[in-house]
Amino acid sequence: MFHNIKESIRKRMEYLEELDTKDRIDGTPRMERLRQIPPETGKFVSLLAASAPKGEFLEIGTSAGYSTLWIALACKLNGNKLITFEMLKDKAELARETFTLTNLNNVVELIEGDAREYIPNYENISFCFLDAEKEVYEDCYDLVIPNMVKGGFLVADNAINHYQTLKPMLDKALADERVDALIVPIGKGELVCRKI
Numbered sequence: 555m556f557h558n559i560k561e562s563i564r565k566r567m568e569y570l571e572e573l574d575t576k577d578r579i580d581g582t583p584r585m586e587r588l589r590q591i592p593p594e595t596g597k598f599v600s601l602l603a604a605s606a607p608k609g610e611f612l613e614i615g616t617s618a619g620y621s622t623l624w625i626a627l628a629c630k631l632n633g634n635k636l637i638t639f640e641m642l643k644d645k646a647e648l649a650r651e652t653f654t655l656t657n658l659n660n661v662v663e664l665i666e667g668d669a670r671e672y673i674p675n676y677e678n679i680s681f682c683f684l685d686a687e688k689e690v691y692e693d694c695y696d697l698v699i700p701n702m703v704k705g706g707f708l709v710a711d712n713a714i715n716h717y718q719t720l721k722p723m724l725d726k727a728l729a730d731e732r733v734d735a736l737i738v739p740i741g742k743g744e745l746v747c748r749k750i
């Protein structure tokens with residue numbers, strides 16, 4: 555999956571990595587920053603997505619589509635489609651540009667809006683990457699887990715660098731008997747839940 559990444563995808567990844575680095579040092583206001591996952595988290599999420607059972611793949615928090623590109627590598631491998639949600643117009647526009655430049659419009663569907671309104675439409679979720687505002691994590695968790703197929707994965711970013719803010723949701727997941735869960739110290743910390 556990571557060998558021979560298509561040139562257009564590799565180029566867009568590099569472009570977005572540069573933009574994200576610039577954002578973090580030039581004083582760009584928080585809500586305008588891309589706030590992307592680092593590449594090692596991208597690989598980790600992609601590996602889990604490639605191991606997910608058959609079903610619907612969701613991503614909550616697209617930004618410019620950087621993490622989407624990593625998950626799309628897994629989708630291309632197993633023929634899955636990925637539905638990704640972004641509620642900010644400017645970010646959604648950048649993401650559309652990403653999917654067009656990388657020819658992924660047949661793999662990725664971008665939905666512009668609050669993911670919480672749409673998640674109940676998906677009843678066979680087999681993979682979900684959650685990387686949105688921290689205030690919505692618990693709502694998203696509560697909506698995704700009941701609609702997840704057996705063996706499906708929910709991966710949530712920022713489980714270590716925003717541990718205190720996310721603690722109620724993390725504690726809930728770690729004690730939830732519907733899933734096996736742990737926090738993996740990679741990147742900003744990934745909560746990984748596998749539906750039992």
Ligand SMILES: C[S@@+](CC[C@H](N)C(=O)[O-])C[C@H]1O[C@@H](n2cnc3c(N)ncnc32)[C@H](O)[C@@H]1O
Pocket residue numbers: 588589590591614615616617618619620621622639640641642645667668669670685686687690
């Ligand atoms: C940390 S960034 C996502 C970064 C992206 N996953 C990546 O690594 O390339 C979070 C994004 O989630 C979006 N977002 C936050 N809450 C959301 C919600 N309820 N529904 C859809 N998008 C949301 C924000 O607008 C922001 O662009």
